[in-house]
Amino acid sequence: MPGPSVLTRRRNAALAAWYAAHRRDLPWRGETDPYRVLVAEVMLQQTQAPRVVEPYRRFLDRYPTAADLAAAPAADVLAAWQGLGYNRRALRLREAARRIEAGGWPAPGDLASLPGVGPYTAAAVACFAFGRQVAAPDTNARRVLSRWLGRPLDGAALRDAAAGELAGDAADWNQAVMDLGALVCRPRDPSCGRCPVAAWCADPSVYEPPRPQGHFEGSTREARGAVVRHLAGHGPATAEEIARASGLPVERAAAAATALAAEGMIDADGGLLRLPR
Numbered sequence: 391m392p393g394p395s396v397l398t399r400r401r402n403a404a405l406a407a408w409y410a411a412h413r414r415d416l417p418w419r420g421e422t423d424p425y426r427v428l429v430a431e432v433m434l435q436q437t438q439a440p441r442v443v444e445p446y447r448r449f450l451d452r453y454p455t456a457a458d459l460a461a462a463p464a465a466d467v468l469a470a471w472q473g474l475g476y477n478r479r480a481l482r483l484r485e486a487a488r489r490i491e492a493g494g495w496p497a498p499g500d501l502a503s504l505p506g507v508g509p510y511t512a513a514a515v516a517c518f519a520f521g522r523q524v525a526a527p528d529t530n531a532r533r534v535l536s537r538w539l540g541r542p543l544d545g546a547a548l549r550d551a552a553a554g555e556l557a558g559d560a561a562d563w564n565q566a567v568m569d570l571g572a573l574v575c576r577p578r579d580p581s582c583g584r585c586p587v588a589a590w591c592a593d594p595s596v597y598e599p600p601r602p603q604g605h606f607e608g609s610t611r612e613a614r615g616a617v618v619r620h621l622a623g624h625g626p627a628t629a630e631e632i633a634r635a636s637g638l639p640v641e642r643a644a645a646a647a648t649a650l651a652a653e654g655m656i657d658a659d660g661g662l663l664r665l666p667r
Contacts, residue, residue, distance in 0.1 A: 397590050398554075398555060398557065399557070400590060401538070401555075401587045401590040402555070402557040402558065402563070404586045404587050404589075404590075405563075405566050405567070405570065405586060405587055406558060406562065406563075406566060407586065408566070408570070408586035408587075409562065409565070409566035409569060409570075412569065412573065413565065413566070413569055414439070414569050414572070414573070416439055416443065417430075417443060417446060417447060418430035418446065418518075419565065421518065421519075422518065422519055422521075423519065424495055424515060424519035424520065425455060425456045425459075425487070425490070426450060427514070427515050427518045427519040428483070428486065428504075428507075428511075428515050428519075429446065429449060429450060429483065430442070430446055431510075431511045431514045431515060432479050432482070432483045432506060432507075432511065433445060433446055433449075433474060433479070434528075435476070435479060435511065436475075436476055437474060437475070437476075439572065441474070442474070445471070445473055445474050448470065449470050449471070452466075452470050453467075453470070456487040456490045456491055457487075457491055459483065459484055459487040460484065460487040460488040460490070460491040462484065463665075463667065464481060464484065464622075464665040464666050464667065465621065465622045465625070465665045467480050467481065467483075467484050468480055468481070468618060468619075468621075468622040468665065469622050469623070472619070472622075475611075475615065477614075477615065477618045477655070478506075478653070478655060479506060481655060481666070482505045482506025483505075483506060485505035485506065486504040486505045486506055486507065489504055489505065490504070498515075498516040498520040498522050499516070501515050501516055509549065510526060510527065510528060513525065513526035513549075514526040514528075514564070517560045517561055517564055518561050518564075521561075522560065523556070523560045524553070524556075524560055525549065525552030525553045525555070525556045525560065525563075525564060526552075526560075526564045527548050527549065527551075527552040527564075527567070528568055528571075529571075530567070530568045530569075530570070530571025530572050530575075531548075531552060531564070531567040531568055531571060532544065532548050533571050533575060533577060533597050534567050534570055534571045534575045535548065535551050535552055535555065535567070536548075536596050536597055537575060537580075537591055537592065537593060537594050537595075537596050537597065538555070538587070538590070538591055538592060539551055539592055540592030540593040540596055541596060542596060542597070552567075570585070570586075570587070574586075575594075577597060580594050582594050610645075610646065610649075613638055613642045613643060613645070613646035614646045614649065614650060616632065616636040616638055616643070616646070617629075617632055617643060617646045617647050617650060617656070617663070618650070618655065618656070618665075619636075620632045620635055620636060621656060621663060621664060621665045622665060625664070626662050626663060626664040627662070627663055628661050628662060628663065629643045629644040629647050629661070629663065630643075632647070632663070647663050651663070654666065
């Protein structure tokens with residue numbers, strides 16, 4: 391199998407030197423405990439790193455081990471998760487902790503079998519916690535690699551491209567590419583003049599941003615969040631009670647509750663809604 395090209399070697403050398411001087415100080419950097427790495431990676435799904443720092447610390451103070459999280463009531467877990475949004479992630483994380491407590495950690499190649507763990511999260515935990523030499527391209531890396539190679543990348547094409555570019559210590563390389571995307575190679579205003587690898591970048595204009603989400607106010611996400619928040623803070627309630635407390639129209643609260651129940655996020659016993667135990 392051919393080794394990396396001269397271009398790739400030079401680009402990675404420049405990237406490594408830049409990262410050594412500019413790496414972000416984040417509490418999960420250098421962490422090798424798989425549970426703590428998993429918590430960080432689940433929190434970082436759809437959430438920017440600066441917003442995760444304090445919730446990550448608080449969550450681990452409350453649930454320092456997988457056993458602690460596995461034994462926690464859903465209402466408590468969701469209360470500890472408040473501020474991060476996408477509450478399903480918290481309950482899936484608890485499901486993963488219960489799976490781990492029951493049967494141990496999957497092999498590094500099988501981490502995607504855990505609830506809530508997709509290809510990126512599985513690769514990140516395998517790399518950062520288990521020392522596997524694998525690429526873990528996040529949203530920032532997707533943008534960086536697309537520009538480096540001059541074509542939009544996603545899915546399997548992104549993972550293949552990242553594997554081909556990977557060099558040196560995988561943990562450092564993955565984090566260096568993430569930090570370059572977060573600090574320099576930004577979505578709509580890349581700072582090419584101070585980019586350490588600009589000389590080896592095929593096309594800085596190449597980037598297809600994810601489809602923007604709609605406004606939160608008046609959205610289904612707002613109604614779902616209101617239902618879960620109320621149940622976490624006040625215990626079982628009807629859709630009518632949640633509507634009165636939150637200011638939502640009853641039909642929106644009821645529709646959100648129906649959807650949440652269908653997904654297993656809440657239990658509906660007759661007209662009474664509650665978080666799963």
